[in-house]
Amino acid sequence: MFKLPNMSELLYYDLKDAAGVAPGLATQVCRELGRRIVAGHFAEGALIDDENKLCDRFGVSKSVVREAVKLLVGKGLLEVRRGSGTRVRRRASWNLLDDDVLAWHQGIEPRPDFLRQLMDVRQMVEPNAAGWAASSATDVQIDEIRNAQDAMERAVSIQEFVIADALFHRAILRASNNELLTAMEGVIFSALLSSIKITNDDPRDNRERSLPLHREILEAIEANDSDKASSAMCKHMADTYERLSNVLPGFRLKEAERG
Amino acid sequence: MFKLPNMSELLYYDLKDAAGVAPGLATQVCRELGRRIVAGHFAEGALIDDENKLCDRFGVSKSVVREAVKLLVGKGLLEVRRGSGTRVRRRASWNLLDDDVLAWHQGIEPRPDFLRQLMDVRQMVEPNAAGWAASSATDVQIDEIRNAQDAMERAVSIQEFVIADALFHRAILRASNNELLTAMEGVIFSALLSSIKITNDDPRDNRERSLPLHREILEAIEANDSDKASSAMCKHMADTYERLSNVLPGFRLKEAERG
DNA sequence: GCAACTTAAACATCTGATGTTTGCTTTGTC
DNA sequence: GACAAAGCAAACATCAGATGTTTAAGTTGC
Numbered sequence: 087m088f089k090l091p092n093m094s095e096l097l098y099y100d101l102k103d104a105a106g107v108a109p110g111l112a113t114q115v116c117r118e119l120g121r122r123i124v125a126g127h128f129a130e131g132a133l134i135d136d137e138n139k140l141c142d143r144f145g146v147s148k149s150v151v152r153e154a155v156k157l158l159v160g161k162g163l164l165e166v167r168r169g170s171g172t173r174v175r176r177r178a179s180w181n182l183l184d185d186d187v188l189a190w191h192q193g194i195e196p197r198p199d200f201l202r203q204l205m206d207v208r209q210m211v212e213p214n215a216a217g218w219a220a221s222s223a224t225d226v227q228i229d230e231i232r233n234a235q236d237a238m239e240r241a242v243s244i245q246e247f248v249i250a251d252a253l254f255h256r257a258i259l260r261a262s263n264n265e266l267l268t269a270m271e272g273v274i275f276s277a278l279l280s281s282i283k284i285t286n287d288d289p290r291d292n293r294e295r296s297l298p299l300h301r302e303i304l305e306a307i308e309a310n311d312s313d314k315a316s317s318a319m320c321k322h323m324a325d326t327y328e329r330l331s332n333v334l335p336g337f338r339l340k341e342a343e344r345g
Numbered sequence: 346m347f348k349l350p351n352m353s354e355l356l357y358y359d360l361k362d363a364a365g366v367a368p369g370l371a372t373q374v375c376r377e378l379g380r381r382i383v384a385g386h387f388a389e390g391a392l393i394d395d396e397n398k399l400c401d402r403f404g405v406s407k408s409v410v411r412e413a414v415k416l417l418v419g420k421g422l423l424e425v426r427r428g429s430g431t432r433v434r435r436r437a438s439w440n441l442l443d444d445d446v447l448a449w450h451q452g453i454e455p456r457p458d459f460l461r462q463l464m465d466v467r468q469m470v471e472p473n474a475a476g477w478a479a480s481s482a483t484d485v486q487i488d489e490i491r492n493a494q495d496a497m498e499r500a501v502s503i504q505e506f507v508i509a510d511a512l513f514h515r516a517i518l519r520a521s522n523n524e525l526l527t528a529m530e531g532v533i534f535s536a537l538l539s540s541i542k543i544t545n546d547d548p549r550d551n552r553e554r555s556l557p558l559h560r561e562i563l564e565a566i567e568a569n570d571s572d573k574a575s576s577a578m579c580k581h582m583a584d585t586y587e588r589l590s591n592v593l594p595g596f597r598l599k600e601a602e603r604g
Numbered sequence: 605g606c607a608a609c610t611t612a613a614a615c616a617t618c619t620g621a622t623g624t625t626t627g628c629t630t631t632g633t634c
Numbered sequence: 635g636a637c638a639a640a641g642c643a644a645a646c647a648t649c650a651g652a653t654g655t656t657t658a659a660g661t662t663g664c
Contacts, residue, residue: 169657
């Protein structure tokens with residue numbers, strides 16, 4: 087009845103601690119519709135099937151479909167008008183910061199242009215987060231970062247390494263003690279997972295280059311050195327940019343602004 | 346039956362172009378519950394009334410309440426468990442970047458601590474946005490910024506000025522041509538509205554100080570000067586910080602990280 | 605050619621029944 | 635008395651079907 091999400095999307099939900107509880111029918115329908123919309127199966131402004139057709143297609147009752155549609159409306163993907171139908175809104179109206187919307191992007195081939203935007207945001211957010219973490223993190227929060235670093239060092243599989251990497255960056259966001267930054271962890275996950283999917287042709291190289299950069303960030307935060315944490319994170323971001331540029335032809339760093 | 350939203354919240358929805366269409370019952374119930382949760386009427390993890398009680402209280406049917414609850418679950422405010430009840434999640438799990446959640450914050454007295462976090466994010470985002478806008482904005486996008494500037498100069502009421510101010514910053518976000526930054530306009534609106542609510546004791550002063558700063562940003566973007574746009578925006582942010590610090594005792598700028 | 609009316613499509617809401625999960629209570633045994 | 639299994643009630647999940655409302659489009663009449 088439902089299409090299964092792919093590995094990246096599952097990994098995304100894992101990282102968001104959103105797994106474990108079996109989602110209801112409404113959530114399943116919502117996700118399946120959401121994946122199709124994000125994948126571009128519908129033109130901007132196109133009408134989707136009406137309630138009855140959707141009921142038939144998914145084999146569920148009207149209430150379930152209605153709830154699913156309401157969820158997608160809440161995420162800005164759909165727009166319902168009584169009398170006419172339910173249509174797909176233009177991409178500029180989507181809540182691109184929503185975790186589900188970002189997760190559904192993991193299900194499709196990453197577009198270089200969107201990945202660059204994600205990386206620009208990382209470049210903007212993470213050095214600040216590292217700096218704030220260095221000046222305001224509690225001991226417990228620093229422990230969390232250190233644990234992630236240890237897990238990266240110990241990781242034996244690619245998947246373990248990716249998860250530890252993600253947890254490292256999440257721990258820094260949380261240690262920044264800014265609720266809004268914490269709420270952006272989904273964006274960082276999305277950029278990170280997409281980057282890895284593209285650059286892991288030589289995972290060993292990835293790992294050898296990453297580890298010392300992460301260590302440097304951790305040490306700066308441990309030392310309460312805000313500036314150094316910030317610049318170490320900048321270095322890490324620049325490294326990621328460089329690796330993406332090597333692999334991805336359409337990926338271009340807007341050097342002008344970043345000098 | 347329903348509590349009416351206050352002026353700031355209405356203004357927020359106006360800016361988000363979310364007005365005009367009469368929301369359905371489910372949306373109304375969702376907003377009212379959302380306001381109460383954000384306002385802190387429920388302890389973390391507290392059970393809210395069950396479906397039947399909510400039906401009675403709001404005078405609507407089960408389906409409506411169910412949809413409203415599903416919406417709040419989607420925003421991370423609620424968590425439902427079959428058998429037990431529906432409970433309020435801890436604040437760290439809320440989607441604080443969601444436009445509705447931010448709008449509901451407008452309904453309550455702004456907490457200095459949260460306002461500082463909002464301003465830290467503005468300080469992080471807007472200089473970058475201005476820089477990218479300077480290097481990549483189209484003529485149409487620059488026109489939009491200029492129109493907002495003109496509207497600020499011409500504004501005769503405080504409300505007109507606030508709206509034009511918000512549109513100015515939104516136009517810059519959009520001109521940055523980064524979909525994720527565009528999706529953050531709600532955060533900027535929220536910070537801006539809260540700031541104004543606090544610092545508009547002397548609105549004339551506000552206006553006289555703001556206008557030249559905005560003009561400087563506009564001119565830099567018109568001149569395609571990325572660095573100047575960035576630093577002009579920094580100056581504007583610093584000014585806002587300073588005015589907030591003067592009025593708000595609990596508001597403190599973390600100077601250490603920003604040098 | 606245009607305005608007023610009609611109608612069908614599609615969403616909005618309500619009602620009430622039935623299934624399922626969970627947590628608590630009760631009961632029975634050792 | 636302790637503990638485990640069975641039973642029960644609360645609360646959400648889903649379904650089915652009826653009725654109301656809004657919108658868009660077609661139709662008629664002048």
